Amino acid sequence: MSSEKSESLLPRRSLAVAAVLFSVICVYLCSSAVPFSVSPIRAETPEERGFRHLTTKPYLTPDFDDEVFAQLYTQWDEPSLKAAEAATPAERRALTFARYGLTEFPGSPRTTALQYTPAPDAGWTMNCLACHTGRVAGRVIFGAPNTHYLLQSLTEDVRSVKLRLGKRLTHMDKGSLLYPLGGSAGTTNAVMFGHILLNYRDPDLTFHADRPLPVLTHHDVDAIPWWHYKHKSKLYVDGFAPKNHRALMQFLLIPRNGPDKFAAWEPEYKDIEAWITSLEAPKYPFAIDADLATRGHQVFEKNCATCHGHYQVPSPLAGEGARRADEGATAHPWQTTATHSTLISYPEKIIPLEEIGTDPVRLNSMSVGGRERYGTTWFTYFGREPVVADPGGYVAPPLEGVWATAPYFHNGSVPTLIDVLKSTERPKAWHRTPDGYDTTRVGLEAERLDAVPPAIARDFRARRLYFDTTLDGKSAAGHTFGDKLSDEERKAVVEYLKTL
Ligand code: HEC
Numbered sequence: 001m002s003s004e005k006s007e008s009l010l011p012r013r014s015l016a017v018a019a020v021l022f023s024v025i026c027v028y029l030c031s032s033a034v035p036f037s038v039s040p041i042r043a044e045t046p047e048e049r050g051f052r053h054l055t056t057k058p059y060l061t062p063d064f065d066d067e068v069f070a071q072l073y074t075q076w077d078e079p080s081l082k083a084a085e086a087a088t089p090a091e092r093r094a095l096t097f098a099r100y101g102l103t104e105f106p107g108s109p110r111t112t113a114l115q116y117t118p119a120p121d122a123g124w125t126m127n128c129l130a131c132h133t134g135r136v137a138g139r140v141i142f143g144a145p146n147t148h149y150l151l152q153s154l155t156e157d158v159r160s161v162k163l164r165l166g167k168r169l170t171h172m173d174k175g176s177l178l179y180p181l182g183g184s185a186g187t188t189n190a191v192m193f194g195h196i197l198l199n200y201r202d203p204d205l206t207f208h209a210d211r212p213l214p215v216l217t218h219h220d221v222d223a224i225p226w227w228h229y230k231h232k233s234k235l236y237v238d239g240f241a242p243k244n245h246r247a248l249m250q251f252l253l254i255p256r257n258g259p260d261k262f263a264a265w266e267p268e269y270k271d272i273e274a275w276i277t278s279l280e281a282p283k284y285p286f287a288i289d290a291d292l293a294t295r296g297h298q299v300f301e302k303n304c305a306t307c308h309g310h311y312q313v314p315s316p317l318a319g320e321g322a323r324r325a326d327e328g329a330t331a332h333p334w335q336t337t338a339t340h341s342t343l344i345s346y347p348e349k350i351i352p353l354e355e356i357g358t359d360p361v362r363l364n365s366m367s368v369g370g371r372e373r374y375g376t377t378w379f380t381y382f383g384r385e386p387v388v389a390d391p392g393g394y395v396a397p398p399l400e401g402v403w404a405t406a407p408y409f410h411n412g413s414v415p416t417l418i419d420v421l422k423s424t425e426r427p428k429a430w431h432r433t434p435d436g437y438d439t440t441r442v443g444l445e446a447e448r449l450d451a452v453p454p455a456i457a458r459d460f461r462a463r464r465l466y467f468d469t470t471l472d473g474k475s476a477a478g479h480t481f482g483d484k485l486s487d488e489e490r491k492a493v494v495e496y497l498k499t500l
């Protein structure tokens, strides 16, 4: 409907009301000291509200406070300890952020890191961005898995500092003594946290402390990029859970949050879902060879599209993304880079484990009974939105923004796209550089090793910075669909993937 037409359809009375309102606003603005141009009178959109809730409201108990944060460096080994002691407070904050995978709030730093929400009494409360927003090629990208987050080491250091300062331990400090939080940087045992938390609840979320612990298969997974959310109807790497805003609230199941809190916070999580749904994939910020990408598109259509979907044909201007990557990047605090959407159709297929052949631990860590139980709870409207109880495999994900989601596969076992497409060359172990991006193999810049060096393997902290594919749940096997391609075809497909 054109705007002219809609105006002419407006009843006279509402026009009169609008005129009165307009003059009231005018009188108010003209008489106030605030200049007209800086007084935008506009209601917040649902996604703006969602972003505000997520980054300003502490939904959980604080994990630590400013004082504990400032002392974390005292737990470090040499030479890091000496460097931190010699540093200014600002430099020490930067060293501490880099060490645990934290980032400043882009544009307007706060007392806490972006991944922690400020809470009363100088508290830091972990928020969703701890796992769901981090640096890619040195820049913060909202919704990108935080592949630097070192939750286990951070929690151990927090606990030691609290014990020294005589401060109370919280659920994270104690929980991490019983369950591993994550064995390598950037991946966490999040699926098992969810399993433990749900175990103590009735379907209506009433809490019972007196239940035996469920059977747990601890393992690490990489978070899922949030710009895929809008393309899906089911959640998680095995696609078992119905997509709704309630699913986003599972993380809040700590004992002090009862059914009343879930009901009260539901509208806020609808807004948070609106924000997540609004996110788009970041554009590749480096040069692209448009001719090669066009050849890659054909290879992709023939070998990959039946599982991963169809996307736009690369434009002759594909490489322009490099120069214009920052275009329009300031409208909202979360728009730190230019974004786009290239997906045309997406089949959302679950590929049986026998066919995909990637690590089986995540799939088997949840039983059919466990998924069915989730399917009886408040999160699924007591079964009105059904679960897939026995998915039998992993979902082939959309590939928009795939350049930014390294390391690859659900367990984050493969550092680059060339490796995804040549299973025989994948490194047995690897160690990434802090912020390097490999534009040739496309993905993390990493040292490729036949094994984790023995001295590192013996050091339980240092080894978290190395990915060891021989460990349980960390296999880099499977997805051999690229093996039959020639090297030239493989390079072309990877060039094409940069355009998505
Ligand atoms: C400790 C890390 C961590 C935190 C904190 C966290 N998540 Fe996640 N999230 C994950 C991991 C890991 C997965 C992938 C799990 C899987 O599929 O096996 C995931 C998956 C998801 C998905 C599914 C995406 C998809 O496309 O299927 C959504 C949505 C999501 N998280 C939302 C949230 C929200 C909202 C919060 C905060 C209330 C949150 N997460 C907090 C680690 C985390």
Ligand code: HEC
Pocket (backbone or CB within 6 Å): 237, 300, 303, 304, 305, 306, 307, 308, 351, 355, 356, 358, 359, 394, 395, 396, 397, 399, 402, 405, 406, 407, 408, 409, 410, 411, 417, 420, 421, 479, 481, 482, 493
């Ligand atoms: C039979 C279906 C199927 C085909 C064909 C297929 N894939 Fe996949 N792909 C998958 C599944 C399933 C996964 C998820 C595996 C996992 O995480 O364990 C995946 C994962 C990926 C990933 C990793 C995504 C990430 O962010 O972790 C990339 C990249 C990828 N595929 C690219 C390709 C390309 C390029 C081709 C064509 C040469 C291709 N795939 C062919 C099913 C397929």
